[in-house]
Amino acid sequence: MNELLSRIAEQCRAEADNGKVANYIPALANVPPEKFALAVHTLQGERYAVGESEEAFSIQSVSKTFLLALALQEMGEALWHRLGREPSGNPFNSLMQLERENGVPRNPFINAGALVVCDVLFDLYQDPLLALQQWLSEESGSMALVDPETAQSELEHGDRNAALVHFMRSYGRINHRAERVLDFYCRACAIKMSTSQLANTMLILANHGVSPVSGKKRFTRSEAKRINAVMLTCGTYDAAGEFAYRVGLPCKSGVGGGIVAVIPNKMGLCVWSPPLDQTGNSAAGLAALDMFTTETGLSIF
Ligand code: DON
Numbered sequence: 001m002n003e004l005l006s007r008i009a010e011q012c013r014a015e016a017d018n019g020k021v022a023n024y025i026p027a028l029a030n031v032p033p034e035k036f037a038l039a040v041h042t043l044q045g046e047r048y049a050v051g052e053s054e055e056a057f058s059i060q061s062v063s064k065t066f067l068l069a070l071a072l073q074e075m076g077e078a079l080w081h082r083l084g085r086e087p088s089g090n091p092f093n094s095l096m097q098l099e100r101e102n103g104v105p106r107n108p109f110i111n112a113g114a115l116v117v118c119d120v121l122f123d124l125y126q127d128p129l130l131a132l133q134q135w136l137s138e139e140s141g142s143m144a145l146v147d148p149e150t151a152q153s154e155l156e157h158g159d160r161n162a163a164l165v166h167f168m169r170s171y172g173r174i175n176h177r178a179e180r181v182l183d184f185y186c187r188a189c190a191i192k193m194s195t196s197q198l199a200n201t202m203l204i205l206a207n208h209g210v211s212p213v214s215g216k217k218r219f220t221r222s223e224a225k226r227i228n229a230v231m232l233t234c235g236t237y238d239a240a241g242e243f244a245y246r247v248g249l250p251c252k253s254g255v256g257g258g259i260v261a262v263i264p265n266k267m268g269l270c271v272w273s274p275p276l277d278q279t280g281n282s283a284a285g286l287a288a289l290d291m292f293t294t295e296t297g298l299s300i301f
Contacts, residue, residue: 004295005038005050012273012287019275019283022255027153028058031257031274038271038288039195043207049196056192057272058150060254061092063188064114065231066132066201071108071117072223074124082173083108083116085230092237092280093160095167103171107234109252112164115174118185122176129187138214139204140197151190158186189254195270198260202268205231205250228262232300239279239286246290248299259285263298 013036023029037051071079088106090097098105098112105113121128129146136144165178174181204211205228209219219227231250236243236259243251249261249269257274259282269292273284293299 001040001046001048002050004292005040005048008038008288008291008295009036009050012284012291015284015287016273016275019273019277021257021274022276022280025150025154025157025255027147027150028060028256028274031057033275035257036273036284037195038292039199039269040292041196041199041203041268043203043212043266045212047196047199051195052272053195056145056194056197057258057274058147058189058254058256059191059193059198059258060189060256061109061114062198062252062254062256062258062260063132063191064109064117065227065235065252065260066136067114067117067121067188068108068230069218069227070128070131070135071120071124072227073218075120076223079117079120082120083113085226085234087233087240089238093164095160095164098164098167103168103173105168107230109230109234110237111161112168115161115165115181115185116168118181118188119174119176121184122180129184132188133191136191136193136197136201138216139201139211139218140193141200141213142197144191144193144197146187147190147192150192151187154186154189155183158182161185195258195272198258198270199268202260202262202270205262206264206266206268208264228264231262236281237279239277239281242279243281243286243289246286248293248301249289250300251289253281253285255280257282257285259289261289264300266298
């Protein structure tokens with residue numbers, strides 16, 4: 001496995017040259033584009049990695065997976081009264097579809113949907129950010145901290161997200177104060193974790209809701225299946241079809257350049273390379289996951 005990971009790093013790093021580091025949040029623009037890491041953890045406890053796999057980076061939209069997990073584990077299927085679970089076929093921060101669909105977001109992984117999930121979490125937890133950090137720290141095996149500089153930077157440059165919340169509030173789809181929801185959303189995106197920590201968090205989804213890291217049963221088998229399904233169909237926005245075609249795994253990406261992936265019954269993965277393609281997904285990350293599933297023959301198909 002280590003030999004395969006080294007070959008993947010060698011062959012796929014160059015794909016980063018075809019991408020661009022996110023610069024719409026100034027704090028993200030300073031991350032060196034040549035960073036690369038890939039971590040693969042198995043349910044048997046084996047850990048394989050290449051590159052800077054212990055270096056923490058901004059998880060950004062990868063946190064939407066965990067926001068959904070927190071909401072679903074408390075609320076179950078009733079969550080879907082507040083938002084959909086269909087692919088949007090649109091960029092992650094698009095406003096267009098929302099007006100046509102009465103302010104109901106297509107799914108929990110576009111920004112509008114994640115903002116609704118943040119709103120829901122205020123009804124379920126006294127301090128949702130603390131609940132999220134505790135959950136992540138337990139499931140990753142070490143502390144998951146918010147980077148205050150990134151959170152502030154995103155809050156200051158978050159006009160699009162502010163527009164989304166206010167727009168949905170005008171349809172009565174957001175119950176809490178817009179500023180409160182935005183603040184929580186930005187802090188959740190600004191959590192920093194390493195590929196190794198994130199690969200650990202995916203083991204719970206590979207193991208049908210029972211965490212081999214914390215020993216806790218977080219979801220039912222069916223809930224774990226459903227989170228994996230939404231990751232597959234919506235986790236990489238308007239590139240979800242391309243990811244299913246090339247990678248064939250439930251994945252969730254973030255503009256920090258991280259992508260997590262799940263191989264049910266087997267492994268949790270995380271790759272990190274900051275330059276993004278036009279859909280906001282890590283360019284080298286997609287290439288690396290493509291090569292991994294192609295060479296190992298491990299995919300859900
Ligand atoms: O809402 C934003 O703009 C970011 N904090 C998160 C976006 C993100 O990571 C989308 N991912 N590909």
